Amino acid sequence: MSNKALLVTGGAGFIGSNYITSFLEKYPDWQLVNLDKLTYAGNVDNLSAVNDLDRYHFVHGDVADETVVNEIFRVFDIEGIIHFAAESHVDKSIMDSNPFILTNVLGTGVLLEAARKDWEAKGVLKERRFHHISTDEVYGSLEAEGKFTEETPYNPRNPYSATKAAANMLVKSYYTTYGMNVVLSSSSNNYGPRQHDEKLIPTIIRKALSLERIPIYGDGMNVRDWLYVGDHCQAIDRIFHDGEAGESYNVGGGNERTNLELTHYICDQLDRVKPHFLAEKDLQSYRELITFVDDRPGHDRRYAVDDSKIRRQLGWSPQVSYLDGLKDTVEWYVTKWEEVLQ
Ligand SMILES: NC(=O)c1ccc[n+]([C@@H]2O[C@H](COP(=O)([O-])OP(=O)(O)OC[C@H]3O[C@@H](n4cnc5c(N)ncnc54)[C@H](O)[C@@H]3O)[C@@H](O)[C@H]2O)c1
Numbered sequence: 001m002s003n004k005a006l007l008v009t010g011g012a013g014f015i016g017s018n019y020i021t022s023f024l025e026k027y028p029d030w031q032l033v034n035l036d037k038l039t040y041a042g043n044v045d046n047l048s049a050v051n052d053l054d055r056y057h058f059v060h061g062d063v064a065d066e067t068v069v070n071e072i073f074r075v076f077d078i079e080g081i082i083h084f085a086a087e088s089h090v091d092k093s094i095m096d097s098n099p100f101i102l103t104n105v106l107g108t109g110v111l112l113e114a115a116r117k118d119w120e121a122k123g124v125l126k127e128r129r130f131h132h133i134s135t136d137e138v139y140g141s142l143e144a145e146g147k148f149t150e151e152t153p154y155n156p157r158n159p160y161s162a163t164k165a166a167a168n169m170l171v172k173s174y175y176t177t178y179g180m181n182v183v184l185s186s187s188s189n190n191y192g193p194r195q196h197d198e199k200l201i202p203t204i205i206r207k208a209l210s211l212e213r214i215p216i217y218g219d220g221m222n223v224r225d226w227l228y229v230g231d232h233c234q235a236i237d238r239i240f241h242d243g244e245a246g247e248s249y250n251v252g253g254g255n256e257r258t259n260l261e262l263t264h265y266i267c268d269q270l271d272r273v274k275p276h277f278l279a280e281k282d283l284q285s286y287r288e289l290i291t292f293v294d295d296r297p298g299h300d301r302r303y304a305v306d307d308s309k310i311r312r313q314l315g316w317s318p319q320v321s322y323l324d325g326l327k328d329t330v331e332w333y334v335t336k337w338e339e340v341l342q
Pocket of ligand 1: 011
């Protein structure tokens with residue numbers, strides 16, 4: 001077997017694990033190296049479909065550790081990198097920004113530098129690809145109208161998005177300074193199977209099934225554009241293979257919903273699939289558990305991306321409708337927690 005491989009970082013997390021699973025199925029000739037620190041957010045069980053494949057290699061390590069990263073480049077001929085690894089939870093970044101700076105900024109710098117040195121030495125710097133996975137949160141917050149385009153200036157408003165914006169700038173600088181073949185993608189909020197329990201949708205479902213209060217920040221009117229993780233993985237695949245060097249691509253789901261609308265829909269799905277839990281607390285609907293709590297500091301009001309560039313240039317569009325995707329997602333978490341919550 002050739003030692004040419006794709007390097008994925010943060011592949012034991014939510015989006016990375018979905019991406020690795022679909023990549024290895026679609027590209028049977030590729031090897032794949034997954035570098036993951038296995039923080040609280042990483043889980044090797046997310047990769048149960050590929051863990052036993054010979055062409056899948058798991059490396060337990062930190063993207064900010066030069067020794068580990070250089071060793072990967074020594075052992076494998078890294079054809080391309082898809083860099084997912086990040087500290088990703090906004091609330092945690094507000095409590096302590098340090099791990100965010102180390103992983104998201106320093107880690108991206110270490111990875112860029114290792115790739116640059118290896119690819120320059122082999123004379124392939126302009127051919128091999130570095131794909132940085134980023135977020136629409138780098139653009140800041142919107143009022144009721146308008147959408148972020150790729151030209152919208154960065155205006156991050158919390159430590160998480162500030163570190164993602166800093167990483168984006170570093171990646172772009174490797175294109176302008178060294179001519180490295182980089183691409184960036186900024187997606188809206190993802191949903192789907194294998195997301196960490198701390199995030200909004202799993203939290204709503206878990207709290208509801210435990211018959212606990214479902215906490216909603218502020219007035220619940222903050223708007224997010226929800227993207228099914230499988231659609232995001234397909235967009236990444238297109239950008240990685242066919243995106244233009246030095247370019248950024250926005251990826252959206254075209255599904256703007258307030259947090260309250262989203263919560264109502266999830267509660268309605270749970271009323272359908274798990275009605276018998278409600279009787280325990282004499283409830284008619286899980287909606288009755290919704291409780292408004294103090295708003296998150298600096299809570300961005302609305303995100304919405306204009307993703308016409310990827311649609312026009314790369315022919316991508318989301319395939320999973322919001323209602324179908326969310327229905328399947330609710331059922332996936334219900335199955336996951338079924339035994340624990342009996
Ligand atoms: N989830 C979303 O809605 C969303 C939206 C837009 C962009 N993104 C971006 O997509 C990427 C993946 O997000 P996610 O939701 O899958 O995150 P996640 O928190 O579920 O997973 C992150 C993974 O990175 C690993 N990791 C963390 N620090 C590391 C380090 N120093 N070295 C190596 N591995 C490390 C963790 O162990 C985990 O497996 C992130 O870069 C995030 O900023 C996420």
